[in-house]
Amino acid sequence: MSHTLGIRQAQKQKTRQALLDAALGLLEEQSLSSLGLREVTRAVGVAPTAFYRHFRSTADLGVALVEEALGSLHPMIQNTVAGARSSEERITRAVELIAHHVHTQPAHVRFIARERHGGVQPVREAIRSQLGRFAEEVRAELAKDPESAGWSEDDLLMLAHLFVDQMLVTASLFLESLEAPEEEQERVAQLVTRQMRLISIGRHHWLD
């Protein structure tokens, strides 16, 4: 199915990816709204004008980064939420997944946390849209759970949003403790696990 790209398109995608990577690196110490187009091209080693061959503006590049950071995460979350027998196991798996992802893709996580409420409207919108999809997918998985019997669609979506937000809080905390000693990271893991456990308990008794 996958068609072999011509030399030309392959080179184009290569520089495009180089621009995305360079931008992601530069964004570790600043926000997207202060990221300059020349700054990015300088980091890659191409002429400033080459930028326009790939993106209309840095805001446009930001939207592409949102896709890269969150687009491939949907199946992971699906599997994590779905393939668990108990609530406790679901929590453990979720925390482990998040911790692992923060360790392997810290720049992506930082970018999302930073730009979710950042100064670039199209990027905020793109993130909002992706998180909305996550919430909807979590809701669908929760609906399959026998424990969700008697729950309204509205309440299920409410709980799903609570879980998604809590995932971001968790990711952000892991990110801050990334340079800290191992024991501090373990402390964070214990904290967020108990928080999700408390939410899970609230879910159990919601219909009382």
Next chain:
Amino acid sequence: MSHTLGIRQAQKQKTRQALLDAALGLLEEQSLSSLGLREVTRAVGVAPTAFYRHFRSTADLGVALVEEALGSLHPMIQNTVAGARSSEERITRAVELIAHHVHTQPAHVRFIARERHGGVQPVREAIRSQLGRFAEEVRAELAKDPESAGWSEDDLLMLAHLFVDQMLVTASLFLESLEAPEEEQERVAQLVTRQMRLISIGRHHWLD
């Protein structure tokens, strides 16, 4: 007690406040890391160099804005959490307080949400510190509640952080619905109320 300031110091504080106000306005459409010093002075109508009489840099100004936005909020939260007879009343009062504050100080709320994970380290640190104080104060109030009997200090602080984070989620949602029709704002209020209610239920059954 309050000493009447001389003409000189009064004028100085006046321009200082004008700089803070102008910056806060400009930050509605961008992040602090892209805010220029000249941009701020131009908006106020003073020479660029006058900026240095008040702040070392825009990052310094950002830290001052954190104080202004969060410093005066401590007694409000204290009163809201303390002066409630039931959990349900506490939730209602908290949601009303947040909604009111978002309507009266939207720029402050936006600034905090934006810069909490923003690109300026000293500002992130200042916000972190203030939120830590909030969590500690909420913990102290929760500790007084008879329902907290049997809770460990650690678990109380865990719950306090959960509440503080949920307050920010709530404020952010209200902020996004600020331009939306009244019915949408009511929908948001219902959503966040149910989320806090679920957390509150989790608290009730934590020791089971």
Next chain:
DNA sequence: AATTCCGGAGAACAGTTGTTAACTGGATGA
């Protein structure tokens, strides 16, 4: 083999930025 296509380079544009130094004039305190 000849032609078109197109990602990238180069140069130049006006406009912006942070920071320095030296200066002004009214409030302040002796």
Next chain:
DNA sequence: TCATCCAGTTAACAACTGTTCTCCGGAATT
């Protein structure tokens, strides 16, 4: 009254920004 102080001004610096237009050379197409 006179000297001091100091918030704000003016001018100038090199360095940077986004954007336009023109051009090049190799890949793609015919």
